[in-house]
Amino acid sequence: MNPVPPNQASDAATAAHAGQSPSFRPLYQQIKALITQSLQSGEWKPGELMPSEVELAGRFKVSQGTVRKAIDELAAENLVVRRQGKGTFVATHAEERAHFRFLRLMPDEGIPHHPDNRFLDVRRMRAPAEVARLLDLKSGDAVVYIKRVQSFDGQPTILEELWLPGQLFKGLTSERLVEYKGPMYGLFESEFGTRMIRATEKIRAVGADAAASEHLQVAPGTPLLCSERVSYTYGDKAVELRRGIYSTLRHHYQNELS
Amino acid sequence: MNPVPPNQASDAATAAHAGQSPSFRPLYQQIKALITQSLQSGEWKPGELMPSEVELAGRFKVSQGTVRKAIDELAAENLVVRRQGKGTFVATHAEERAHFRFLRLMPDEGIPHHPDNRFLDVRRMRAPAEVARLLDLKSGDAVVYIKRVQSFDGQPTILEELWLPGQLFKGLTSERLVEYKGPMYGLFESEFGTRMIRATEKIRAVGADAAASEHLQVAPGTPLLCSERVSYTYGDKAVELRRGIYSTLRHHYQNELS
DNA sequence: GAGTGGTCTAGACCACCCG
DNA sequence: GGGTGGTCTAGACCACTCG
Numbered sequence: 001m002n003p004v005p006p007n008q009a010s011d012a013a014t015a016a017h018a019g020q021s022p023s024f025r026p027l028y029q030q031i032k033a034l035i036t037q038s039l040q041s042g043e044w045k046p047g048e049l050m051p052s053e054v055e056l057a058g059r060f061k062v063s064q065g066t067v068r069k070a071i072d073e074l075a076a077e078n079l080v081v082r083r084q085g086k087g088t089f090v091a092t093h094a095e096e097r098a099h100f101r102f103l104r105l106m107p108d109e110g111i112p113h114h115p116d117n118r119f120l121d122v123r124r125m126r127a128p129a130e131v132a133r134l135l136d137l138k139s140g141d142a143v144v145y146i147k148r149v150q151s152f153d154g155q156p157t158i159l160e161e162l163w164l165p166g167q168l169f170k171g172l173t174s175e176r177l178v179e180y181k182g183p184m185y186g187l188f189e190s191e192f193g194t195r196m197i198r199a200t201e202k203i204r205a206v207g208a209d210a211a212a213s214e215h216l217q218v219a220p221g222t223p224l225l226c227s228e229r230v231s232y233t234y235g236d237k238a239v240e241l242r243r244g245i246y247s248t249l250r251h252h253y254q255n256e257l258s
Numbered sequence: 259m260n261p262v263p264p265n266q267a268s269d270a271a272t273a274a275h276a277g278q279s280p281s282f283r284p285l286y287q288q289i290k291a292l293i294t295q296s297l298q299s300g301e302w303k304p305g306e307l308m309p310s311e312v313e314l315a316g317r318f319k320v321s322q323g324t325v326r327k328a329i330d331e332l333a334a335e336n337l338v339v340r341r342q343g344k345g346t347f348v349a350t351h352a353e354e355r356a357h358f359r360f361l362r363l364m365p366d367e368g369i370p371h372h373p374d375n376r377f378l379d380v381r382r383m384r385a386p387a388e389v390a391r392l393l394d395l396k397s398g399d400a401v402v403y404i405k406r407v408q409s410f411d412g413q414p415t416i417l418e419e420l421w422l423p424g425q426l427f428k429g430l431t432s433e434r435l436v437e438y439k440g441p442m443y444g445l446f447e448s449e450f451g452t453r454m455i456r457a458t459e460k461i462r463a464v465g466a467d468a469a470a471s472e473h474l475q476v477a478p479g480t481p482l483l484c485s486e487r488v489s490y491t492y493g494d495k496a497v498e499l500r501r502g503i504y505s506t507l508r509h510h511y512q513n514e515l516s
Numbered sequence: 517g518a519g520t521g522g523t524c525t526a527g528a529c530c531a532c533c534c535g
Numbered sequence: 536g537g538g539t540g541g542t543c544t545a546g547a548c549c550a551c552t553c554g
Binding site for chain 4: 517518521522523524526527528529530531533534535
């Protein structure tokens, strides 16, 4: 009945993998990888507006639906944010709502708000073996070490140590940390071009040692949460090790399971 | 140029909401709600094969793409499982891999495996005020109370109390619990038609009290994780309260942040 | 009104599974 | 070979935002 013309759609799809099934990879995943590369290279910076779907479709020579599916996944992974009528934006940690994405400690009563920061130590050092292992460095490589206390409503609640690869955070000084307003991850992405994508966290219960007792103002031996967190950037590269001690007198660690 | 025929697609879409934009609701979300109802009513039971996409599209009088998007979301919420070439299945807790979806306690070394169960108490009681509040019951309503210890490699690690609405779990006895092999949630869904969809968890650090000390074989005051978990079924209805005490000597609570 | 993301459809073809 | 989910396209229209 229909004098069907050659199907351009299937042509593009076929060209996409162009081979046997074992090596098959959907077009939209390849597009997703390309867009991720542009994000990583800084072609579009955090907070910026990205090209529209139709524009990207033209650039990659695929249909809008295909780049749409690619962006859908990026949005699901919190790499980009879609806003109807406005466009697609590169996700950023320099926002209010992003602050509690990696910090799951919530007040038992009242609404969550930002803690106050007090830095106890900021210096460069050589990575201890354990730190090097978790950050995928060589033992003895340069790392930036940070130690700080975070307080909610004047109550010291978090005692935390961080290690960052020295290579990536060259100009990171105590002054820069103190004067920066907002979450540390905002500073990392705007000043050092390193964006935290995801993290894994391991939690234990420990008794307060002398340091924890002093800085969190609790009796020695008080039960505290102990968190070890490794954060990753593009390409699943570990770029931060964080060891935190949380007081759960007036706060709790909150998790959603699904 | 084109003698375009009336667009059936837009007709269906328009008919879908049929009103002003404030009350707009996408067709695929309505389909999703209908499918969810069928899941809830037990039209398709956990583990069973669901009708194919084309069949559902026919039933609901929409395109395959629309039911596809609906099922995509259900799959993302772990309500169904898609298997290419086979079909879409109702998700079930009676599987190996589902066992650690809600239990995030992992061994420091070695691979995760199932704990051994020892029930200390199973009985019906009246809900204390706090339990009633969290389960959205009236204080004094009947609840099933369960207390148990779970051991890994012979090491008692979890001391746990559960409260379940008596209304929903009428025939739940100690014998039935003991003889059932596999995760408790498997028993709940197969015998009582109650499927856990999601849960919220709050975690604190506490010192071992007399009971914890005895059952977990640790010294009194030993720091332990304390978890309070509320699980929900369809319609965000709370159907389980669980309070667990975890020993983190050889295990840790693992979380993925993204 | 123009531009963006969001929805919906129809149709083709592909990868996968099973009898 | 037939059925299922998975990919890709093209095109229409809708909801939202902004100048």
